[in-house]
Amino acid sequence: KNEVEQSPQNLTAQEGEFITINCSYSVGISALHWLQQHPGGGIVSLFMLSSGKKKHGRLIATINIQEKHSSLHITASHPRDSAVYICAVLRDTGNQFYFGTGTSLTVIP
Amino acid sequence: GAGVSQSPRYKVAKRGQDVALRCDPISGHVSLFWYQQALGQGPEFLTYFQNEAQLDKSGLPSDRFFAERPEGSVSTLKIQRTQQEDSAVYLCASKLRWLSTDTQYFGPGTRLTVL
Numbered sequence: 427k428n429e430v431e432q433s434p435q436n437l438t439a440q441e442g443e444f445i446t447i448n449c450s451y452s453v454g455i456s457a458l459h460w461l462q463q464h465p466g467g468g469i470v471s472l473f474m475l476s477s478g479k480k481k482h483g484r485l486i487a488t489i490n491i492q493e494k495h496s497s498l499h500i501t502a503s504h505p506r507d508s509a510v511y512i513c514a515v516l517r518d519t520g521n522q523f524y525f526g527t528g529t530s531l532t533v534i535p
Numbered sequence: 536g537a538g539v540s541q542s543p544r545y546k547v548a549k550r551g552q553d554v555a556l557r558c559d560p561i562s563g564h565v566s567l568f569w570y571q572q573a574l575g576q577g578p579e580f581l582t583y584f585q586n587e588a589q590l591d592k593s594g595l596p597s598d599r600f601f602a603e604r605p606e607g608s609v610s611t612l613k614i615q616r617t618q619q620e621d622s623a624v625y626l627c628a629s630k631l632r633w634l635s636t637d638t639q640y641f642g643p644g645t646r647l648t649v650l
Contacts, residue, residue: 430577457636469578469626469641476636512577521566521591521633525577 429453432513432526439533445500447529449513452494460487460498461512463528469512472498503533537561539642541627547648548617556612556645560629567610568639569602570626578626584610585633617649 430451439445449458460472473480473487475496480487484503489496500507513526540559548554560567566585570578571594580594586607595602599618604610614621624644630637 459639461641466643468643469628471638471640474636474638514577521568521583522580522594523568523570523578523639525570525579527575527577 428526429524430513430515430526432511432529434529435527436530437532439503439531441504441533441535443503443533445503445507445531445533447498447511447513447531449496449498449526450494451496451513451515451524453515453524454518455515456518457516458489458496459514459516459523460496461514463510463512465509472511500531503531505533505535508532539627539629539640541625541642541645543645544643545646545648547650549650550617550619552617552649553613553615554617554647556614556625556647558610558612558627558629558642560608560610560627561631561640562608564629564631564640565607566630566633566637566639567604568628569610569612570628571596572624572626572644574623581612581625614647617647619649622647622649 463469475489484501486499510528512528514523542557569581572578582602583591584604599615601613626644627642628639630639
């Protein structure tokens with residue numbers, strides 16, 4: 427059983443489209459992270475959320491603690507946004523992260 | 536450099552060989568994590584250090600896997616008698632303290648291929 431589920435697994439969009447990636451989790455958490463992983467492995471932390479909403483440039487992340495759900499939105503998508511986006515939750519019982527399997531995003535010019 | 540570094544970036548091993556993967560966390564970071572990422576999967580937790588203390592090694596898949604951080608900075612993940620199923624990207628991450636609000640910074644990973 428996966429503690430963290432992401433959808434969709436794969437997503438192809440035209441440049442300029444609005445993109446939403448969803449994450450649901452089944453455990454108690456102290457924080458949720460959205461991570462970006464480019465081909466070649468490097469992982470960059472985009473957001474850390476424990477409530478509400480955060481915005482950084484064209485990226486918006488929201489979390490609903492009651493529903494155990496988070497979304498990552500990309501406005502005006504661009505080919506350079508092409509990457510794998512991973513949702514990760516930090517358990518409220520310790521320092522363990524649980525990761526989703528990632529959403530592979532391809533933005534076509 | 537200011538980030539987490541890992542070496543080697545790529546490692547090819549014959550089945551049965553021992554390998555050692557190195558992680559240099561950001562200077563001063565107390566917490567260090569190792570993750571294993573199989574192809575097409577999200578990372579999975581292996582082990583966690585706070586300074587030199589290994590506080591959680593529940594994710595290590597077998598006793599062939601061993602991690603250490605003897606001086607509370609650089610960490611080494613050792614895999615003995617490698618098997619094909621060990622092929623994966625091994626990611627290291629560090630964070631400043633142990634608080635849940637601290638950001639985890641990831642290294643570029645070591646891609647291990649066992650033939």
